Amino acid sequence: MPIEQKPGADDRIGTPLEKKLEEIIPPFERFTHDQTTGSILLIICTLAALLIANSPLDRSYESLLLTKTGLVFGDWSLTMSLRHWINDGLMSLFFFVLGLEIKRELLVGELKGARRSLPMIAAALGGMLMPALVYTAFTAGTPLVHGWGIPMATDTAFAVGVLALLRKHIPAGLTAFLTALAIIDDLGAILVIAVFYTETLDLFFLAAAALLFTLLIALNVTGIRRPGVYFTVGGLVWLAVLGSGIHATVAGVLVALTVPARPKCGSRWFVNQTHELADEFAHMEQKSARPLLGEKAQHAVAEQVQDTVEKATTPLQRWERYLETPVALLVLPVFALANAGIPVNLQELSRLWSDPLALGIFLGLVLGKGIGITLMTWLSVRFGLGQLSKGVQMRHIAGIGMLGGMGFTMSIFITNLGFTSEPATLVTAKASILLASLVAGTAGFLWLRFSGTAEKEAGQDAERAA
Numbered sequence: 237m238p239i240e241q242k243p244g245a246d247d248r249i250g251t252p253l254e255k256k257l258e259e260i261i262p263p264f265e266r267f268t269h270d271q272t273t274g275s276i277l278l279i280i281c282t283l284a285a286l287l288i289a290n291s292p293l294d295r296s297y298e299s300l301l302l303t304k305t306g307l308v309f310g311d312w313s314l315t316m317s318l319r320h321w322i323n324d325g326l327m328s329l330f331f332f333v334l335g336l337e338i339k340r341e342l343l344v345g346e347l348k349g350a351r352r353s354l355p356m357i358a359a360a361l362g363g364m365l366m367p368a369l370v371y372t373a374f375t376a377g378t379p380l381v382h383g384w385g386i387p388m389a390t391d392t393a394f395a396v397g398v399l400a401l402l403r404k405h406i407p408a409g410l411t412a413f414l415t416a417l418a419i420i421d422d423l424g425a426i427l428v429i430a431v432f433y434t435e436t437l438d439l440f441f442l443a444a445a446a447l448l449f450t451l452l453i454a455l456n457v458t459g460i461r462r463p464g465v466y467f468t469v470g471g472l473v474w475l476a477v478l479g480s481g482i483h484a485t486v487a488g489v490l491v492a493l494t495v496p497a498r499p500k501c502g503s504r505w506f507v508n509q510t511h512e513l514a515d516e517f518a519h520m521e522q523k524s525a526r527p528l529l530g531e532k533a534q535h536a537v538a539e540q541v542q543d544t545v546e547k548a549t550t551p552l553q554r555w556e557r558y559l560e561t562p563v564a565l566l567v568l569p570v571f572a573l574a575n576a577g578i579p580v581n582l583q584e585l586s587r588l589w590s591d592p593l594a595l596g597i598f599l600g601l602v603l604g605k606g607i608g609i610t611l612m613t614w615l616s617v618r619f620g621l622g623q624l625s626k627g628v629q630m631r632h633i634a635g636i637g638m639l640g641g642m643g644f645t646m647s648i649f650i651t652n653l654g655f656t657s658e659p660a661t662l663v664t665a666k667a668s669i670l671l672a673s674l675v676a677g678t679a680g681f682l683w684l685r686f687s688g689t690a691e692k693e694a695g696q697d698a699e700r701a702a
Contacts, residue, residue, distance in 0.1 A: 274564030275397025281569040282576040289577030301574055322574045323652060328474055328488040330567045335492025336556040338419050343497055354622030356413060358612040360420035363640050364388045366608025367600035374596035383654040385428040387600030389646030392418040393568055395639045398677055402684050409625025410632050425646050430486045433653040441479035448473045452494035461496050461551050497552040506548035513541050568645060575648050578666045594668040601641040601672035609637035635684035641676025643669055
């Protein structure tokens with residue numbers, strides 16, 4: 237039986253100022269959740285780091301980043317420079333969200349079906365192998381060759397941000413293709429970091445990390461879904477991986493893979509439960525002169541609704557949604573501030589074109605990525621191993637290949653691992669990464685923007701002629 241509502245029952249309760257703020261906040265929330273916002277902030281922080289590094293503030297900037305800080309309990313201590321806390325600690329949160337994205341894509345996303353995922357997997361493999369080969373061709377026989385992992389990575393935030401600017405000129409499936417490609421690419425980079433950029437291993441800490449990881453799997457299997465439990469044990473996994481010699485950010489991905497991806501209750505239960513609670517709440521509201529303010533029973537029902545929502549959704553989706561904005565708007569910009577500051581000397585920049593390290597990175601990202609992604613995608617489709625999404629054509633894939641050359645975050649990250657004790661080499665590598673990312677991003681944007689326009693105009697001409 238329908239419940240009669242009181243006059244004005246649907247009116248919002250709040251002060252005039254509160255109602256005014258409600259009109260202002262939604263557009264701001266949409267802005268902060270827009271993919272281009274994170275990319276813009278990343279660019280701003282990169283430029284800020286470059287300006288500081290080439291100003292009188294340079295020494296203070298570097299001194300601050302080298303400041304030691306940490307925790308001390310008796311004889312036990314964990315202290316690192318501020319830059320290391322950002323690169324090993326804060327970036328673990330980025331890798332955790334990345335791990336959640338990888339798991340979601342494998343279970344329900346673009347990577348679930350072999351027919352759809354094979355071209356993306358092929359593109360990612362080509363986008364990793366070809367740049368590494370180009371880099372090795374320029375640095376073979378020198379101590380620089382171990383930096384081959386630098387041009388393998390794609391910066392998802394920048395690349396997807398560029399596509400967001402082109403949403404009116406590209407098919408909808410192209411963003412999904414790039415996102416899936418970048419996720420596989422990042423997974424490859426994580427494996428490269430774990431296997432090839434680990435110098436020494438501490439077996440005790442490695443065993444501790446394995447045991448804690450097993451505990452997280454057990455928590456998942458037994459149906460434990462409390463975030464506090466996963467973040468506590470996950471923090472211990474991070475400490476163990478840090479002590480093992482493997483880069484600590486790998487812990488973020490390991491913990492993410494154990495996060496439950498199934499709801500506690502099904503959709504039918506959710507519908508029935510919410511209907512019952514809504515009816516119960518409405519009956520209480522009819523009898524109460526001061527809704528929610530003085531009725532503990534109504535508060536209890538409202539809390540049950542929240543509990544019902546949590547039981548019908550997955551921790552994987554909730555935690556990814558909660559963390560993706562702070563990671564995009566805080567973690568990555570802070571990483572850029574701490575690592576993108578390099579001294580720019582025009583004379584030194586002119587020497588990049590004769591430096592094998594610079595050429596290997598630049599051409600690996602700009603040419604290696606473009607050729608590898610496009611060629612491997614074409615081969616997978618040509619031999620019937622998979623098919624592209626509706627509306628996506630090979631000319632679009634060529635543009636994606638160009639955008640793949642925006643290595644920025646992950647490339648700088650691997651550079652820090654490969655040349656951490658060589659300041660001059662670090663500067664050259666980072667300058668090459670920044671220049672390659674700029675060229676690749678600009679080329680990809682222009683290609684996708686104007687090739688789409690040309691095709692549209694050709695279609696309109698054909699229609700008029702008909």
